[in-house]
Amino acid sequence: MKEMPDKSVDLxxxxxxxxxxxxxxxxxxxxxxxxxxxxxxHHFISPHxxxxxxxxxxxxxxxxxxxxxxxxxxxxxxxxxxxxLVWDKENTANFADAELAWTSFQTAVRIFKxxxxxxxxxxxxxxxxxxxxxxxxxxxxxxxxxxxxxxGDTVLDPFMGSGTTCVACKKLGxxxxxxxxxxxxxxxxxxxxxxxxxxxxxxFFGVGD
Numbered sequence: 113m114k115e116m117p118d119k120s121v122d123l124x125x126x127x128x129x130x131x132x133x134x135x136x137x138x139x140x141x142x143x144x145x146x147x148x149x150x151x152x153x154h155h156f157i158s159p160h161x162x163x164x165x166x167x168x169x170x171x172x173x174x175x176x177x178x179x180x181x182x183x184x185x186x187x188x189x190x191x192x193x194x195x196x197l198v199w200d201k202e203n204t205a206n207f208a209d210a211e212l213a214w215t216s217f218q219t220a221v222r223i224f225k226x227x228x229x230x231x232x233x234x235x236x237x238x239x240x241x242x243x244x245x246x247x248x249x250x251x252x253x254x255x256x257x258x259x260x261x262x263x264g265d266t267v268l269d270p271f272m273g274s275g276t277t278c279v280a281c282k283k284l285g286x287x288x289x290x291x292x293x294x295x296x297x298x299x300x301x302x303x304x305x306x307x308x309x310x311x312x313x314x315x316f317f318g319v320g321d
Contacts, residue, residue, distance in 0.1 A: 195218065
């Protein structure tokens with residue numbers, strides 16, 4: 113982001129790591145581990161995923177973008193906002209009932225309902241493969257983009273993970289920039305985007321330092 117001009121993107125839409133708790137969750141069994149990474153079966157677990165961003169990262173996000181939507185924003189000391197986004201997971205298991213996103217918009221609180229409870233998803237006929245420990249559902253990111261950008265806008269996700277934000281942008285006619293420090297996730301995002309069209313992810317993305 114340091115190489116990007118001021119206000120060069122219309123929206124930052126991202127989900128930065130805010131806890132290392134997800135590193136102790138085994139999606140294959142649905143159980144949490146009390147400590148360490150022993151027994152974790154998720155293939156792409158990495159120590160880098162537990163690096164929680166500091167204030168400098170958020171200042172860069174503010175600098176390069178006109179507006180921001182930051183999932184997990186309630187875990188960070190951000191500016192006051194009137195427009196929080198609430199993702200109601202329609203929880204039926206021992207998971208959080210909802211997640212919150214801080215936004216820079218001066219409008220009302222909005223709620224998006226989409227089941228994401230264990231193996232249950234809102235659209236079981238088009239069930240998504242979870243390829244990242246904190247992957248967000250595609251319909252959620254599409255809802256954010258449809259409501260807070262317009263066609264032709266540019267969206268930045270500096271913690272892109274498996275690329276859900278960018279896939280949503282491509283489907284909706286938005287430009288996108290993704291940054292991730294894990295090459296294996298860049299490769300996953302590339303494969304996901306190739307299913308949308310014939311563009312290569314490497315035409316748009318770089319592996320961060």
